[in-house]
Amino acid sequence: MTxxxxxxxTVVRGRVLVPGDEGFEQASTPWNLAVxxxxxxxxxxxxxxxxxxxxxxxxxxxxxxSTRATGHSPSSSADGTVLVTTRALDGIExxxxxxxxxxxxxxxxxxxxxxxxxxxxxxxxxxxxxxxxTGYTLGGGVGWFARSRGYxxxxxxALEVVTADGDQRxxxxxxxxxxxxxxxxxxxxxxLVTGMEFELFDAAELFGGRIxxxxxxxxxxxxxxxxxxxxxxxxxxxxxxxxxxxxFPEIPEMLxxxxxxxxxxxxxGAVTGPLRLFDEIPGAVLDTRRPLDAAQVGGVCMEPAxxxxxxxxxxxxxxxxxRVSDALLAAAAPRGGVGPxxxxxxxxxxxxxxRPRADAGCAGGIAEPxxxxxxxxxxxxxxxxVVVERxxxxxxxxxxxxxxxxxxxxLDSGETPAAVFDPVTLARLLEIKDRFDPDxxxxxxxxxxxxxxxxxxxxxxxxATV
Numbered sequence: 531m532t533x534x535x536x537x538x539x540t541v542v543r544g545r546v547l548v549p550g551d552e553g554f555e556q557a558s559t560p561w562n563l564a565v566x567x568x569x570x571x572x573x574x575x576x577x578x579x580x581x582x583x584x585x586x587x588x589x590x591x592x593x594x595x596s597t598r599a600t601g602h603s604p605s606s607s608a609d610g611t612v613l614v615t616t617r618a619l620d621g622i623e624x625x626x627x628x629x630x631x632x633x634x635x636x637x638x639x640x641x642x643x644x645x646x647x648x649x650x651x652x653x654x655x656x657x658x659x660x661x662x663x664t665g666y667t668l669g670g671g672v673g674w675f676a677r678s679r680g681y682x683x684x685x686x687x688a689l690e691v692v693t694a695d696g697d698q699r700x701x702x703x704x705x706x707x708x709x710x711x712x713x714x715x716x717x718x719x720x721x722l723v724t725g726m727e728f729e730l731f732d733a734a735e736l737f738g739g740r741i742x743x744x745x746x747x748x749x750x751x752x753x754x755x756x757x758x759x760x761x762x763x764x765x766x767x768x769x770x771x772x773x774x775x776x777x778f779p780e781i782p783e784m785l786x787x788x789x790x791x792x793x794x795x796x797x798x799g800a801v802t803g804p805l806r807l808f809d810e811i812p813g814a815v816l817d818t819r820r821p822l823d824a825a826q827v828g829g830v831c832m833e834p835a836x837x838x839x840x841x842x843x844x845x846x847x848x849x850x851x852x853r854v855s856d857a858l859l860a861a862a863a864p865r866g867g868v869g870p871x872x873x874x875x876x877x878x879x880x881x882x883x884x885r886p887r888a889d890a891g892c893a894g895g896i897a898e899p900x901x902x903x904x905x906x907x908x909x910x911x912x913x914x915x916v917v918v919e920r921x922x923x924x925x926x927x928x929x930x931x932x933x934x935x936x937x938x939x940x941l942d943s944g945e946t947p948a949a950v951f952d953p954v955t956l957a958r959l960l961e962i963k964d965r966f967d968p969d970x971x972x973x974x975x976x977x978x979x980x981x982x983x984x985x986x987x988x989x990x991x992x993x994a995t996v
Contacts, residue, residue: 534571534593534612541587544576544618558613560601564839564908565943567604569596569613576618578634578690578698578724585722586696588612589971596973597718599636599662601837603669605943605975616664619724626651629730630687635664635723644825652733652824654682656939657769657794659828660835664723669939670715670893672901674738674796674827677881678764679731683714683893690725694967698724703889712962715893717938717947719959719974720966738796738830739819741808745789748772750811752855755793755876758804759850759900764881765798769831772862772874789869794831795819839908840872841917844940845925846898846933850876854931858902861927862920870916873905874924892955898933903940941976 535548547554548571557572570593575581588595596608599616619634622642626649631642640659646652656666656673666673671682679685689701689710701710701721712720743751755770762768771792793808805819818830847854862874883896904924906917925932938950948956959978970979 537591538571538573538584538587538612542573542575542580542584544574544580546574547572557615559837560598560604561837562602562604562840562842563837564841564914565604565606567596567606567608567613569608569611572613572615574615574618578619578692581614581616581619581722581724582692582696582698584612584614585692585694585971589694589696589969592969594973595722595971596975597635597722599665600638600660602658602661603665603939603941603975605941607973607975607977611973614722616724621725624649624651624730629732630727631730632725632727633663634725635662637663639663639666640825640828643827646730647733647824650732650734650823651730652736652827653728653730654679654685655824655827656682657828657831658833658835664726665718666939667726667728668713668716668718668723670937671939672877672879672883672896672937674767674830675731675798676879676883677762677767678798680882680885680887680895681715681890681893682728683891684887684889685729686714686726686891687729688727689713689721689723691721691723693721694969694971708962709966711891712959714891715938716891716951716959716962716978717974717976719972719977720963722972733798733824735799736796736822736824736827737802737819738794738822738827740792740794740816740830740832741814741819742773742790742792742816743811743814745772745791747811747813748791748859751791751793751808752859753852754807754811756850756852756855758807759878761804762878763799763801765801766804767796768804768878769794770876771831772859772871774869774872774874789863790815796822796827796830839914841906841908841914841921842940842942843904843921843925844936844942845902845928846896846935846937847876847900847902847928848898848931848933850900854928857927857931858924861924862904870913870920871904871906871924873903875903875905877901877903892951892959893938894955896937898935901937901940902928902932938976945976947976947978 538546594611596611616636619636621634623632639655908914
């Protein structure tokens with residue numbers, strides 16, 4: 531390890547850390563603390579040229595590379611790699627006249643949204659603004675504006691990358707159409723991305739927030755959600771969430787151990803008519819709906835901004851009829867108090883996601899009308915096992931209504947892109963991987979060719995008091 535560190539320090543200008551160095555554990559730990567990535571070294575590249583120098587060295591030395599900006603979707607596939615962190619690549623440019631953002635690979639969504647909001651614009655962000663723009667977009671990106679704008683990857687106009695031969699390239703549909711297609715939804719398995727250019731859109735008229743009720747109102751809220759999503763225009767995004775606040779000390783005492791139900795909403799334009807259905811449900815303990823700008827969208831769901839251990843699972847639903855919601859509530863409801871799944875969420879999809887696009891990239895579209903996601907805290911191995919068991923039970927109960935596919939950004943450690951793409955698309959991705967990275971230098975969190983052991987990932991849970 532020491533030898534690797536010494537060699538790397540002669541190659542790059544950024545900081546190099548190896549096991550035993552002060553700061554290595556922190557630098558090598560992803561945002562999701564339920565996954566331990568056992569990397570051989572961490573390199574914090576200083577800029578794109580530094581990244582290119584590292585790639586050339588790693589290719590000659592046969593050292594596989596993995597890349598991280600914020601670490602929100604880690605997997606054990608990074609084990610044994612040199613982890614490249616891009617936090618120092620933090621440049622942001624907003625061109626309001628062209629409605630274009632240019633960001634470097636270490637940038638999170640929040641500063642981009644803040645700068646875009648100053649011009650009445652927004653980008654196709656997800657529910658959390660602390661997530662990195664690049665990783666989210668390379669995985670497709672299904673967020674607040676997916677119904678009106680499609681995948682975040684659909685908005686990409688160009689990517690700055692370092693290919694496996696160490697060349698710095700600007701990749702567009704004209705310069706490298708195959709690589710451009712693969713990177714827009716296929717993850718970071720094909721090149722080291724150092725920057726991205728993508729379209730912004732008018733968001734001068736935004737409205738949104740969260741409504742929260744006690745669990746006793748769940749059936750009424752679910753019924754209203756079904757009707758509202760049937761009426762919703764494309765500019766209106768509605769997400770239903772069963773919230774089970776775990777009995778952890780960091781949870782406010784008034785919410786600790788309580789089950790509740792929430793509806794989160796973001797409206798782009800004058801499309802708020804269906805919200806009347808929720809106004810008719812009494813007993814709301816919180817209602818944060820208000821006019822928004824883009825910089826406030828990341829706070830709608832009140833998601834945690836600090837690292838934590840969790841298990842996440844996503845599935846696409848072919849319908850959300852009364853029989854589906856009844857099955858979901860029966861399987862996910864707490865048993866004897868609060869359940870292990872902190873969040874059980876159903877996102878309304880449809881709209882722009884369903885329309886074919888010639889420029890879609892491998893992300894393509896989503897025909898399924900709803901997305902189910904499950905999240906449970908995993909502070910210990912025992913707690914994690916209970917979360918997984920309950921998640922399996924929910925999925926089994928809904929099996930007749932699942933398509934068997936899921937968005938790339940909803941893959942969990944141990945899953946592969948085979949759960950995302952049809953066989954033809956996956957075969958094309960494999961061909962592009964072989965063309966641009968024949969020696970397997972780059973290893974993304976969910977590589978198209980999984981490394982040995984990925985099907986049975988090793989996990990180390992972070993200690994905590996339950």
